[in-house]
Amino acid sequence: MNAAVPPLPHFDDILNAAARIAPHARVTPLLRSRSLDDIAGCSLHFKCENLQRSGAFKFRGACNAVFALDDAAVSRGIVTQSSGNHGAALALASRLRGVPATVVVPEGAPAIKLAAIAAQGARIERCAPTMAARTAATDTLVERTGAHLVHPFDDRDVIAGQGTVALELLREAPDLDVLLAPVGGGGLLSGTSLAAKTLRPGITVYGAEPAGAADAHASLREGRCITDMTARTVCDGLRGHLAPRTLALLQRHVDGILLVDDDAVAAAMRLLWERLKLVVEPSGAIGLAAVLADRERFAGRQVGIVLSGGNVDLDQLPWQAQA
Amino acid sequence: MNAAVPPLPHFDDILNAAARIAPHARVTPLLRSRSLDDIAGCSLHFKCENLQRSGAFKFRGACNAVFALDDAAVSRGIVTQSSGNHGAALALASRLRGVPATVVVPEGAPAIKLAAIAAQGARIERCAPTMAARTAATDTLVERTGAHLVHPFDDRDVIAGQGTVALELLREAPDLDVLLAPVGGGGLLSGTSLAAKTLRPGITVYGAEPAGAADAHASLREGRCITDMTARTVCDGLRGHLAPRTLALLQRHVDGILLVDDDAVAAAMRLLWERLKLVVEPSGAIGLAAVLADRERFAGRQVGIVLSGGNVDLDQLPWQAQA
Numbered sequence: 001m002n003a004a005v006p007p008l009p010h011f012d013d014i015l016n017a018a019a020r021i022a023p024h025a026r027v028t029p030l031l032r033s034r035s036l037d038d039i040a041g042c043s044l045h046f047k048c049e050n051l052q053r054s055g056a057f058k059f060r061g062a063c064n065a066v067f068a069l070d071d072a073a074v075s076r077g078i079v080t081q082s083s084g085n086h087g088a089a090l091a092l093a094s095r096l097r098g099v100p101a102t103v104v105v106p107e108g109a110p111a112i113k114l115a116a117i118a119a120q121g122a123r124i125e126r127c128a129p130t131m132a133a134r135t136a137a138t139d140t141l142v143e144r145t146g147a148h149l150v151h152p153f154d155d156r157d158v159i160a161g162q163g164t165v166a167l168e169l170l171r172e173a174p175d176l177d178v179l180l181a182p183v184g185g186g187g188l189l190s191g192t193s194l195a196a197k198t199l200r201p202g203i204t205v206y207g208a209e210p211a212g213a214a215d216a217h218a219s220l221r222e223g224r225c226i227t228d229m230t231a232r233t234v235c236d237g238l239r240g241h242l243a244p245r246t247l248a249l250l251q252r253h254v255d256g257i258l259l260v261d262d263d264a265v266a267a268a269m270r271l272l273w274e275r276l277k278l279v280v281e282p283s284g285a286i287g288l289a290a291v292l293a294d295r296e297r298f299a300g301r302q303v304g305i306v307l308s309g310g311n312v313d314l315d316q317l318p319w320q321a322q323a
Numbered sequence: 324m325n326a327a328v329p330p331l332p333h334f335d336d337i338l339n340a341a342a343r344i345a346p347h348a349r350v351t352p353l354l355r356s357r358s359l360d361d362i363a364g365c366s367l368h369f370k371c372e373n374l375q376r377s378g379a380f381k382f383r384g385a386c387n388a389v390f391a392l393d394d395a396a397v398s399r400g401i402v403t404q405s406s407g408n409h410g411a412a413l414a415l416a417s418r419l420r421g422v423p424a425t426v427v428v429p430e431g432a433p434a435i436k437l438a439a440i441a442a443q444g445a446r447i448e449r450c451a452p453t454m455a456a457r458t459a460a461t462d463t464l465v466e467r468t469g470a471h472l473v474h475p476f477d478d479r480d481v482i483a484g485q486g487t488v489a490l491e492l493l494r495e496a497p498d499l500d501v502l503l504a505p506v507g508g509g510g511l512l513s514g515t516s517l518a519a520k521t522l523r524p525g526i527t528v529y530g531a532e533p534a535g536a537a538d539a540h541a542s543l544r545e546g547r548c549i550t551d552m553t554a555r556t557v558c559d560g561l562r563g564h565l566a567p568r569t570l571a572l573l574q575r576h577v578d579g580i581l582l583v584d585d586d587a588v589a590a591a592m593r594l595l596w597e598r599l600k601l602v603v604e605p606s607g608a609i610g611l612a613a614v615l616a617d618r619e620r621f622a623g624r625q626v627g628i629v630l631s632g633g634n635v636d637l638d639q640l641p642w643q644a645q646a
Contacts, residue, residue, distance in 0.1 A: 053357075
């Protein structure tokens, strides 16, 4: 089965990504909160990727992928498929590179994320809200225009870019016992787990996944990519499925996937807004939710949590009564 | 008239304050946003005091005042009057010093700020919602208990502590043309203007004040403390009046007070949440609102803005329809 796995990124690719994105990406702050430490019963280190450009860690991978391409490869523009943060990140990276971008967006994607893609000057092309329709629309575009596809997570350069989150985190907090990152398609978790286990082999790395979109958990258990589950979760950024490449990296470097229900995510999100004073989207709050749902596992430990994004519609907060 | 002004802090007091609070206070991040720069037409540097301990710059002054006192002075505890952030900051500083604190709170103070005071272990004493009642209740407490009063802004050590905001800001952004800070009682503005004008004499310093609580603006125009205006503003942290001490410092170091209406404050607050991904309270957003209301004044300049606090009731956001 491993024969079918496309080339995996190595630690050196993450170091190269860090150098490549340095002129463009932010080194995001690592914040702490004594009151959240008290609530959690452990020492929390929050990597604030909600403060990354375009409002999510996705800019790291998109920027690395777009700037890794040679001029010929980008001459006909960049294409991707995304219902959210990767689309805006790719649009920004393309604008910085000076090449046109098109983002295939499924019907039903959050309006605020569509607006962010458009604000970066990318063209939006709609498709039906299924993975098959997204892939078909993207393939058609690539064929028709000759544009270069940068997949949201099934891409070696994208994964290497996401891994730079862990480089910065462990540089500032070298004594971490545990690293927690959200998992959707697995780009962030595979990149950060590769970096973290290389820099600090004894660290424990968990993915945090919505209980209503538990395909990564199932995929690791069964040893194959489960792609036919229907996602039901408030975490709009975590509805993707693993690809063989991200599954292979998770199998090597991740110690477990922790499942969290949506109510716990909403409560953790509110706690981050109240205590850390940070606007974090549901997908970004799931790491803290995973800790609070299983305090004993983390008791007394040094825990790094990736707050992956902050793009949220302020008129539709999960704790507001539905109008 | 100057004969009646109590002792003013000097720049050295601010340097001493920085050293005194260093073990306890956070050096807060200075954040930037290209999209907000584009909207404003100038270069904005946001000093994130919403990320300070207790969620506001107030901890700097309270911490400096409480730790400047000798053991005898604090032996019977600390007292203050506050409807909000100073109360929580003083309560936290007192807890760190290991002395009991009592906060006199007017009826009608925001519930979330009361909860923050109680969470730090301070005793709360209620009084009628007038400045006279607050002062009377505080005086009575001091007489009865022998506790030491730390005024929210009319206090040399408190002002010196607030001034440390500008030390950090100018250390990280030494080329600022303009500094903007909110003004209520004037503790933050007087301390930061003293520090900024000492470090960088050519800098322009503005206070930003709600149009519905424009007593500082009127006081500077008339050259005396106006204390009989009724405040009507969403900026609950900016309803106080200047004291002779803060007025004297503002007369020396501040170039003007910019008035901003509440709608502009709410819009700026939402923009900070959306673009900077920061939870900022209305009082903390008024600096950005002042820039956006008067773009020509700031065009092309390097502008430092103090985001003074982030303590806000997430169920009562100013852009939500009233229930």
